[in-house]
Amino acid sequence: MNIRSDYSYNYNVSMQGKPPKPIKPGDKPLDKFRKKIEQKIINLLPEKTFNDGKDKLDKCDKYGKIMSRPDSNRLIMGIPAIVIQPVIDYYNHRVDKETRVVSRNRILAKGVACTSVGVLVRGTVYQVLNKLTDVNGTKKSSTALLPKKYIDIFKNNPKKLTNYKSALSTIIALMVMTFTNFALDAPLTTYFTNRLNEKSAKKMKEKEVLYG
Amino acid sequence: MAKPFQKCLEWVYKKFSENPAGMLITTSVIGWLLSMVAQVIAIAVNPKIKDEQKVFLIPQEFNDALVNIGAFLLITQFTKRIANHLFSTGKFAPKSVREYLNTSAKQYKGKIGNLDLNLDKVLEHANPDIKRAYTSYKEFGTTAATVGAGIFAANIVTPVLRNKMASRVQKSYINVTKSDTNKDAVKVKSPTEEIAPNNQTPKVPSPQFQALHRPQINTVSNRGSMRI
Numbered sequence: 001m002n003i004r005s006d007y008s009y010n011y012n013v014s015m016q017g018k019p020p021k022p023i024k025p026g027d028k029p030l031d032k033f034r035k036k037i038e039q040k041i042i043n044l045l046p047e048k049t050f051n052d053g054k055d056k057l058d059k060c061d062k063y064g065k066i067m068s069r070p071d072s073n074r075l076i077m078g079i080p081a082i083v084i085q086p087v088i089d090y091y092n093h094r095v096d097k098e099t100r101v102v103s104r105n106r107i108l109a110k111g112v113a114c115t116s117v118g119v120l121v122r123g124t125v126y127q128v129l130n131k132l133t134d135v136n137g138t139k140k141s142s143t144a145l146l147p148k149k150y151i152d153i154f155k156n157n158p159k160k161l162t163n164y165k166s167a168l169s170t171i172i173a174l175m176v177m178t179f180t181n182f183a184l185d186a187p188l189t190t191y192f193t194n195r196l197n198e199k200s201a202k203k204m205k206e207k208e209v210l211y212g
Numbered sequence: 213m214a215k216p217f218q219k220c221l222e223w224v225y226k227k228f229s230e231n232p233a234g235m236l237i238t239t240s241v242i243g244w245l246l247s248m249v250a251q252v253i254a255i256a257v258n259p260k261i262k263d264e265q266k267v268f269l270i271p272q273e274f275n276d277a278l279v280n281i282g283a284f285l286l287i288t289q290f291t292k293r294i295a296n297h298l299f300s301t302g303k304f305a306p307k308s309v310r311e312y313l314n315t316s317a318k319q320y321k322g323k324i325g326n327l328d329l330n331l332d333k334v335l336e337h338a339n340p341d342i343k344r345a346y347t348s349y350k351e352f353g354t355t356a357a358t359v360g361a362g363i364f365a366a367n368i369v370t371p372v373l374r375n376k377m378a379s380r381v382q383k384s385y386i387n388v389t390k391s392d393t394n395k396d397a398v399k400v401k402s403p404t405e406e407i408a409p410n411n412q413t414p415k416v417p418s419p420q421f422q423a424l425h426r427p428q429i430n431t432v433s434n435r436g437s438m439r440i
Contacts, residue, residue, distance in 0.1 A: 017292045017296025018296070019296075019300055023327065042325050047303055047325065048304045049307055049310045050307065068355050076359060085367055092375045094375065098262075102261060145221065147222040147224075160229040163228060164228065167228035167235060177246065181249075182253075189251065
C-alpha cells in the first residue's frame with residue numbers, strides 16, 4: 001500500500017484548507033459573497049499543469065515537510081521579521097529620530113529573542129511528541145501520549161493520528177509558551193533592547209562630537 | 213494519576229481528531245495575545261526607556277497583536293483557501309491528474325476550476341500514483357501559499373499599520389503634555405503687571421511692592437582717600 005496516497009506528511013494541519021463547496025441556494029448572504037469572490041479569483045488565474053516526475057514529487061514532499069514542521073516554520077517566519085521590520089520602523093518618519101532608533105532596536109531584539117526561543121520550544125515539543133506518539137514504536141514509552149483506547153484506530157487511520165498530533169502539540173506548545181513568553185521572551189527582548197540602545201546612544205554621541 | 217491523564221488525551225482525540233483547524237486558529241490568537249501582554253509589561257517596567265518612547269512602544273505592541281490577528285484571518289487564511297481550491301478544483305494540477313481528467317473529459321467538461329468540483333473525492337479510488345502526485349502538489353502548494361501570505365501579512369502589512377496607529381497615540385500624548393506646560397507658563401505673573409480677570413483695568417502694583425522689586429542701581433562707594 002502506498003502510504004503517501006493515504007495520508008499527509010504535512011505535520012501542520014493548519015496549513016491545509018477545507019475542500020471547496022459550491023454556492024447553494026440555502027447559503028447565508030456572507031457565505032454566498034465569499035464563494036463568489038473565491039470563484040472570481042480562481043477564474044482569473046490560468047490553468048496550469050505541473051511536471052510530476054518522481055524527483056519533483058520528492059522535492060515537493062521534502063520542502064513541504066520543512067515548511068510545515070513547527071520549528072522550521074518558526075524560523076522561516078522569524079528571519080523576514082528580523083530583516084524587514086527594523087527597517088520599516090527606522091524609516092517611520094511620523095516619530096522623532098530617537099523614538100525611531102529605540103523602536104528599531106526593540107523590534108530587532110524581539111525578533112531575535114522570540115525566534116530563537118520559539119524554534120527551541122517548538123523543536124523540542126515536536127521531537128518529544130513524535131517519540132511519544134509512535135504507533136509502530138517498540139518501546140514502552142512510544143505510545144505514552146496516545147489515548148490507549150484509540151491506538152488501534154490510529155494504526156488504521158493515519159489522518160486521525162496526524163490531526164491528533166497536531167492538536168496535542170499545539171496545546172502543549174501553548175502551555176509552554178505561557179511560561180516562556182514571560183520568563184524568556186520578554187526578559188531577553190529587554191536585555192537585547194537595552195544593549196542595542198546603549199550602542200546607538202554611543203554612536204550618536206560620537207557623531208555629535210565629530211560633526212558638532 | 214494515570215486515569216485523569218488518559219481522560220485528557222481521550223478528550224483531545226474526541227474534539228480534534230476529525231478537524232483541528234478551528235482550534236489551531238484559536239490557539240494562535242491566544243498565543244499572540246499572551247506574547248503582547250508579556251512585551252507590554254516588559255516595556256512598561258524597563259527603566260532605561262523614556263516615557264515619550266514608552267507612549268509609542270506600548271501602543272505599537274498592542275496594535276501589533278491586533279493587526280497581526282486581523283491580517284492572519286483576512287490575508288493568510290484567505291490565501292490558504294484560494295490555494296487549496298486551485299488544486300482541489302483542478303485549475304492547478306500535476307500531469308497525471310490532468311490526463312486522468314482529460315480521459316473522463318465528458319464527466320468533468322466545464323467543471324475544471326469550478327467550486328462544484330472536489331478532486332479529493334474524485335480521486336479517492338484512483339490509481340495510488342495519481343493520488344500521490346495530487347496530494348504532494350496540493351499540500352506543497354497550499355503550505356507555500358500560506359507561508360508566503362503569512363510573511364507578507366506579518367512583516368509588511370502589520371508593521372506599517374501598527375506604526376501609523378502608535379504614532380497617533382504618541383502625537384496626542386505630546387500635544388497634551390505641551391498644552392499642560394503652556395498652561396503652567398501662563399499662571400506665572402510678572403511682578404510689574406497683573407492679568408486682569410473679567411476685562412477689568414489692570415491693577416497698579418502698590419508702592420511697597422514697587423519698592424521691593426525696583427531694580428537695584430549700584431551706588432557709588434567711597435573709594436580712595438579723598439575726604440570731602
